[in-house]
Amino acid sequence: MKKPSLFTICFAIFIVCWVFLRFFVGGVISKPIPNSVIAMYMALVFIAILVHISVEDTRFREFLRPIHETLVDENRQTRRLVFAVLIPLLMLGFTYTNIAKKANPPGDPRTVHPTPPDNLTYKDIVLGTMDEAENPHRHLEKDDPEAYKSHVENGRTVYYQNCFYCHGDHLDGKGHFADALNPLPANFQDPGVLPNFSESFFFWRISKGGPGMPAAGTPWNSAMPIWENYLTQDEIWDVILFLSDYTGYKPRTFGEGH
Amino acid sequence: MRIRNFTLLLLILGLFFILPFVHAQGATEAQNIAEGKKVYDNSCAHCHGIEGRGDGSAAENLLPQPRDFTRGLYKIRSTESGQLPTDQDLFDIITEGMPGSSMPEWETALDADERWQVVAYIKTFYEGFKESETLPKEISLKGKIPYSKESIEIGKELYTQFACYECHGDEGRGDGTSAPTLTDEWDYKSWPANLHQNWNYRGGNDIDDIYKRFVGGIAGSAMPMFEDPAFGLSIEEAQRYTQLDNKGEMTDAEEEEYTQLEDKMANAFDILDLINAGEGDEEQKKFYEESMKTFYEKSWHLANYVKSLSPEKRPEAAIGKNSLRSQYVEDELPPMDDAVWDTLEESYFPLVGQVIIEPRQFNPTIDSVSVKSFYNDTEVAFLFIWDDRTHNTAEEENEDIGKTYEDAIAIQFPVKIPKGPTSPKPYFLWGGKLAVYLWQWQASAPEKTTELTAKGINNATEQEFQGDIETESAYSKGQYKLWVKRALETDDKKDLQLKPGVFVPIAFSLWDGANGDVGTKRVISSWYSFVLEPVPSVKRFIYPPIVALLSLGLLIGLRGFMQRRNTE
Incomplete structure (x- = not known):
């Protein structure tokens, strides 16, 4: 069998890389990758190929040979004709689909970590600075496990009377009201949620709800109610204990171990 | 000889595999129950109650109510009417959950062992599970009739014969005349299923699932086990019977035929009574079995028809x-009843109960609203379609469902369209600091749409200057249609101004008066967006050929360049 030309090899590498990114990485391994990211990787592949073929003069000429042949050689008449039709047609189709594409509505930006205010408040009562305010029942976990358990149980009751409609029976953000909401309710089973924030942060998000978020948190979209209107301070702290007890994830603490 | 050895070996091996399981099942039943209790107390008790009475701390606001396990009454079973469910039934419900209720799937949260343990545990709440020595009789799926156009047609006639419409309505939207009177065993209001929304069927929406609900009934609900009103008649005979029944005047021959069919049925019901009483001779038993076979056939046709009603x-x-x-x-722009509306695809907006501000709606009855729209150079028309089982036009006392209010819808837009994704929108629940602009329509004034400005759910005012919003509406067979038309641009500063190509936020509030919806108690959506789709630009016919020609030119140029270099 004839050895494939350098051009064919390079072309094949390019295609294989694209297929690998588009269908294997973005399909088998993980979710589909955005086109812009694929384009970035493909640009790298393209530059690598360019570097490879241009280090030696002879290699570069070897690479260009098939292109040259197709364009000029007398006995490549048919191939030349096919390309002369195919390439403009492809360009025609490509430009048409790009122009005729329907615009999609702007996506909603969403910050995962909206900046909390300096002070933690419940209604108008200041509970301390965001860094210092602590869950008053957390210490019971060590000091009085029985009392701690009853606070968790109370939190469970609060959760299933108020929160599970949206945040779900499994605390995974898939409650029976969730599919009509945008943004989706928080998923406490996600290891990135509870461990990344302090208990005071959760107290703030629960007590002030969607409308209490800063502008960057798109407060106009969140359906999270202002729970300080319905729940007592203790109930909010207890439900936070329940969240961490049920999922096994602990909210982060400040200063511990330093 | 060799073969026999081999068989023996297989047998021994097989025993090795089976024995541990047989052993495990017997010995660990008590252990299973103990483990099941742990899982139950942690995952189920907050709704179903520590003692399985369906009275957990969350139960109060849930409808349908969490199952009371102490009564042994299970809605979704693969067993015949009046029987207990199989273990597999209980396992399946736990695994898959009950769509349209607050029972979620547990497949992701509990592993299969845990789910089986819970099955073992919840059975201890009801003595009947221990007493019954024989296994419950499962509904046979033999003789299933394939899904086809013909079968759907037959099913549609049977829908009328079986009087399904009395509860489920003529077109199946759960709007039958008896619908408002229905309650479940526990005296809670229970609405018949909307057959156009099978994603809310509690027991799943496969044809097999639907068939099982017919044959086994839904225990504790108003859905009865099926009884064939034309028992003993074949499908053709039953069709003929209805046909004659609906006829004003019959000829003598027809009269005779009708009487014959009636006699046949009366005879069949007599035999049915005999069989149910445990009597009847061989011939009668045979007749009974034949008639039951026809009845099952009818149920399959009906299941196919019901399946066909939903997307x-x-x-x-x-x-x-x-x-x-x-x-x-x-x-x-086309008026409401113009057939051209059918050429558009619906945009689907799912809705949920408003649980943010008191009074709240925890058990919404309106699933969604579908919208279509046309515009021309000066105006825009919208068609809003939603299902509502009852037509309520005023605040009144209903003897079956208590106080009812007026049905209504409000369509919400911002007053000013946000410029980009980061520029603020009004709060999605009727605005806040930033105002929203609303079109409100109420069932008592079917040809009027009121313009409102709101800065909060309890802070809406009718606009002083009511613009010209043309309105048409209709309520038919459990479905509302509302058509509105307005100018793209108005002189009123408090109105929304529309331009093609600009995405505009849109949100909805709907009220089902029969479900107690009034004021803040309603169903809502969050912000979506819509656009007056720009007329496709002529550019799409100009640029692509230019690009194609350019690339051809480039190829020719390249060839020329190469040729010249060759000759040099």
Whole structure:
């Protein structure tokens, strides 16, 4: 069998890389990758190929040979004709689909970590600075496990009377009201949620709800109610204990171990 | 000889595999129950109660109510009417959950062992599970009739014969005349299923699932086990009977035929009584079995028809590529009943109960609203369609459902369209610091749409200057249609101004008066967006050929360049 030309090899590498990114990485391994990211990787592949073929003069000429042949050689008449039709047609189709594409509505930006205010408040009562305010029942976990358990149980009751409609029976953000909401309710089973924030942060998000978020948190979209209107301070702290007890994830603490 | 050895070996091996399981099952039943209790107390008790009475701390606001396990009454079973469910039934319900209720799937949260342990545990709440020595009789799926156009047609006639419409309505939207009177065993209000929304069927929406609900009934609900009103008649005979029954005057021959059919039925019901009483001779038993076979056939046809009423799956919400796109027409915008509306695809907006501000709605009855739209150079028309089982036009006392209010819808837009994704929108629940602009329609004034400005759910005012919003509406067979038309641009500063190509936030509030919806108690959506789809630009016919010609030119140029270099 004839050895494939350098051009064919390079072309094949390019295609294989694209297929690998588009269908294997973005399909088998993980979710589909955005086109812009694929384009970035493909640009790298393209530059690598360019570097490879241009280090030696002879290699570069070897690479260009098939292109040259197709364009000029007398006995490549048919191939030349096919390309002369195919390439403009492809360009025609490509430009048409790009122009005729329907615009999609702007996506909603969403910050995962909206900046909390300096002070933690419940209604108008200041509970301390965001860094210092602590869950008053957390210490019971060590000091009085029985009392701690009853606070968790109370939190469970609060959760299933108020929160599970949206945040779900499994605390995974898939409650029976969730599919009509945008943004989706928080998923406490996600290891990135509870461990990344302090208990005071959760107290703030629960007590002030969607409308209490800063502008960057798109407060106009969140359906999270202002729970300080319905729940007592203790109930909010207890439900936070329940969240961490049920999922096994602990909210982060400040200063511990330093 | 060799073969026999081999068989023996297989047998021994097989025993090795089976024995541990047989052993395990017997010995660990008590252990299973103990483990099941742990899982139950942690995952189920907050709704179903520590003692299985369906009275957990969350139960108060749930409808349908969590199952009371101490009564042994189970809605979703693969067993015949009056029987207990199989273990597999209980396992399946736990695994898959009950769509349209607050019972979620547990497949992701509990592993299979844990789910089986819970099955073992919840059975201890009801003595009947211990007493019954024989296994419950499962509904046979033998003789299933394939899904086809013909079968659906037959099923449609049977829908009338079996009087399904009394509860489920003529077209199946759960709007039958008896619908408001229905309650479940526990005296809670229970609405018949809307057969056009099978994603809410508690027991799943496969044809097999639907068939099982017919044959086994839904225990504790108003859905009866099926009884064939034309028992003993074949499908053709039953069709003929209805045909004659509906006829005003019959000829003598027809009269005779009718009487014969009636006699046949009366005879069949007599035999049915005999069989049910445990009597009847061989011939009668045979006749009974034949008639039951016909009855099962009828149930399959009916299941096929019911399946055909819903879309294949729940429509996708109107986000991204599914966004509501108003289509351009050059001429007058079509009125509500124009057939041209059927050419547009619906945009689907799922709705949920408003649970943010008191009074709240925890048990919504309106699933969604579907929207279509056309616009021309000066005006835009919208068609809003939603299902509501009852037509309520005023605040009144209903003897079956208590106090009812007026049905209504409000369509919400911002007063000013946000410039980009980061510029603020009004709060999605009727605005806040930033105002929203609303079109409110109420069932008592079917031809009027009121313009409101709101800065909060309890802070809405009618606009002083009511613009010209043309309105048409209709309520028919459990479905509302509302058609509104307005100018794209108005002189009123408090109105929304529309331009093609600009995405505009849109949100909905709906009220089902029969479900106690009034004021803040309602169903809502969050912000979506819609656009007056721009007329496709002529550019799409100009640029692509230019690009194609350019690339051809480039190829020719390249060839010329190469040739010249060759000759040099």
